[in-house]
Amino acid sequence: MAFSTYLKSIRVEREVNQTQMAEILDISRTAIKLIENGSTKYPSKKVLHNLSQFLNEAEIDVMSNILFDDNTKDKNELFIHHYLSYMYLDGWNIVEHPYTYSIWNNYNIEFDGKIVKKRQPKNIMIVTSYKREQFRVKEVKTRIDALGYVGDLVSKLIQVIDLYRGVKLIFNAEDKEEKVAFKYISEVQINHKGFNIEVVLYDENIGVVDNFKLLQ
Known part of the structure; x- marks a missing residue:
């Protein structure tokens, strides 16, 4: 809106x-x-x-209403709107939401957003939610699940040739399943120098990052 x-x-x-x-x-x-x-x-x-x-009302809720049309009933979409509003207030501009990248012959891959740090045009990040990336591994309950999930995400990310510094993978701190997934995924070690993957546990009820970890 x-x-x-x-x-x-x-x-x-x-x-x-x-x-x-x-x-x-x-x-x-x-x-x-x-x-x-x-x-x-x-x-x-x-x-x-x-x-x-x-x-x-809280400033972050007002900002979310300004930035987005929150008539959607999709809980994950509302969660991402809240996180992107948090990032806006933290000094980031929302370039695209959702962020759709065209590969070839109308084949697209999609993330929840693309953001850029204000006054730092080269500091570009992709934002995507844990639930959006459940296309092969449907639920992360073990370290093996986490390895498969991260492997799938990296495979998706390397298809995007736009310049970006990294990706923020967002987990809902109020969701028990996502908290378990965050724990296991945050323990994954990767050696990929093209971009960073930061896993973020976000609490939308109070508008704060509860925990975060850079995979390395």
Whole structure:
């Protein structure tokens, strides 16, 4: 959802005019007009903070509503939206979501996202969830499962010739199965110098990374 659409919908829902919203956000009425005509794509830290206080919602949840159309009922999709919003607030721009890479003859491979560090255009990362990559190994319960899973992921990644520094493989800290998978996969050792694989255990309830490990 665009920031312009999001702010307009809030004003209509709360029966707040542009002048009143400007006072709430501590910005000028002209700034409100720039947001609502689409000239201002994303909120500043101050605007996001004031808007979150007005809505009585966490900043990361407000940002997720601005960045994504969260009408989906897919829990994994909502989880990834939350993580990508966390990364945006941590200084990353979301280049594509999902990230689709074309190989040949309409054969595509897909990840959950492609992000780039703000003011560091060469620092590009692929983001993908544990569940998205369950295409051969359906569940990781042992070290052998973990080896097969990581092997499949590496095989997929080496097909992408775009420049990227590495991949963030995201696990849901609230899911017992994924916590077990994180444990075993984080113990896998790989010797691949083309890119890094970072496994991340993310808690969407409080918007923090619970644990992470760089496979090496």
